[in-house]
Amino acid sequence: MTHGEEVGIPKPLIEPIDRALQDADDLMGSQNQPGARVTVGLAPCVIWGVDRPTLDETRKLADQRQAFITMHLAETPFEIANATERFGMPDVEFLDVIDFLGANVLAVHCVHCRRKDVRILKLRDVKVSHNPCSNMYLASGFAPIPDMLMAGVTVSLGCDGPASNNNQNMIHTLKFGALIHKGYHQDATVMTAEKVLEMATIDGARALGMEQDIGSIEPGKKADLVVLRFDNPFVTPVHAPVSSLVYSALGNEPETVIIDGEIVMRDRVIQTVSKEEVMREAQKAADGLAQRAGTDKFKHRPWRSFATK
Template sequence: MGVILADAWLITMNDRREVLDSASIYIEGQRIAAIGTRRQLCEAHPDAETIDCRGRIVMPGMVNTHTHLFQTLLKGLGDDMVLKKWFTCMTLPAACELTSDDSYIAALHGCVESLRSGVTTLVDFQYINSRPGMTENVVKAFHETGIRGFVCRGFLSAGQEFGVPEHLIEDSAAATAHARSLIRTHNTPDARVQVGLAPCMIWTVEAEGFRRVRQVASEEGALVTTHLAETDFEIQRAFSQYSCTDAELLSEIGFLGPDVLAVHCVQCNKHDLRVLRHHDVKVSHNPCSNLYLASGYPAIPEMLMAGITVGLASDGPASSNNHSLFQALKFAALVPKGLTRDATVITAEKVLEMATIDGARAVGLDREIGSVEVGKKADLIVIDYENAFMTPIHNPVSAIVYSALGHEVSDVMVDGAFVVRKGVVTSVDEKAVRERAQAAANSLAERSGIDRFKRRPWRSTAI
């Protein structure tokens, strides 16, 4: 028996970018089978379950193109630090104490949080693999919660001189061999959860490590993601070691390609953008974390004008404090206007594209998800706009980007199955997940010594 979502305000994200009033969608199995009026679909499918969506917006599920799920346990401990200090003084000490069970609990919570805020596809950049089973446990959490996504097996193979603990450093040959094994196990045809590769960044992975990743990715057809040009330190390190930017280096060694998702790209210059466009590299834009860590802000309008595909992301909760793309939508729409003093430099429509169809394109899934079209996977979200924050409502796109807070998501469907129904996660016990995550977070902070950041003095002025 199929499902009809009836009489919704439908944001399709199809090629014509149609926004339809009082539209209905018929879902059969994993896919969208028909779009029409309630009467048309109910007459054609009298046995279908009909869900009244009046007062609701239906749109494609959002694609979060970058996070670090283990950082779910570190929310609020990294305030007021630039990236290098945040990485070496807070995140890495916690990573040294992280257990495989911590990885699983953090991933469960992060997936629940993502689904509750309308994300149906998630890219996890799992660069901590110091204990057996860490990546495997994240894959397990994806399967149990019902979210779609990529668990990208990352690694750190260098960087001790910059504060990376020896305990976290892996041999890049062994790390890529493990990634290949996971890819062959999980990346079956039509798999909802896939494994990719994630060399961390050029100051924590040697050039040969990037070459090894490229070989595995090309041979196995897997997604690759890496941090690129996130801070001034990264660019300075590239010039001091390689006499070029990190984008130029990765181009020269043959790493870049259309299967690469480059995260941040804050410090990319005009030549770097031409390099990315030449190789059809996709970009993951993380506005909240770039601001939180005072890293700067990427040249998103210039990237879009150059024809670079840009997806939206939350980044890990240690640098954004949650997985909600609604916050990222608003920042992505507002910050470029303030920086350029040009109110037209980016639109609400464009940033919603970045969170849906462009995000799907960034991870190679735009033929399957990212828009509401007949034949595509039924990855859909329902937003209840009958609340004080979103009403009065005139334009649904504007209301989602500028007015919504994220809690308005009432229903979420992945592969045609509800994973959130009437505001309740159906796949796991959310309350139990929250309680386990809090206990794990408390224990991890204490074991790693970063619980001191909980007890910081009140600060009303700049340090």
């Protein structure tokens, strides 16, 4: 981030634009090699964490590197108000005016997109990452996903970070991605199980510009496969497999995972790392971070049956 101390961004997290972009350029140069499984893009994060020069230079570097850009857009009313105060218009509209948007931009959340914003996203071929669990957890609101789909916007499905979800379970996200819009619109047909699964697979690949390589099982694409087992009481009986996956599965159904032809999980045992060791190290790192941040005190907060202001 290069801006935002006045809205609460800690000063150590604000860095000079030149250094931030140079670090990003160096990282892309070392990581974005042909055939690489993990590649790096640019993430200016949120409109209230950057200024106009940062956005211009980010767009310039993305064009030079043919890199992807991801950014939170229209997630909260505050975000829109901040952009309007600083730039004279909401964030989506402003980014369009300065020629920041394009087919290599993945807009995250888009909860408070207006109809005008949806038209802009479609016109510029911007992709959207829908994060229903995060949006509900943070009480951000309900993204107009059915409207985006009707307009022809590519919408993918995401979990957001664990700090704003508490879970990285994509199977849970499938179900919430369908139910949240059925409930909001009071229309059980507004989202289908098949469309939600597409959002998590082929539309996710399209959102990253990788639909030629992944996202579906087709000749010539990478062998990325998940084998699911439905022989548990939560899913049985199975009549329509896609519907069972979206509405009944809990997340422990994956039995085997294959990435680019490599089996990374077999019979529910991860082959590449020690799950137990990773969990121990994760807990240790989280405890250390909470202690340094002073938030470890919340582990012992009193029981609350009702939220209080």
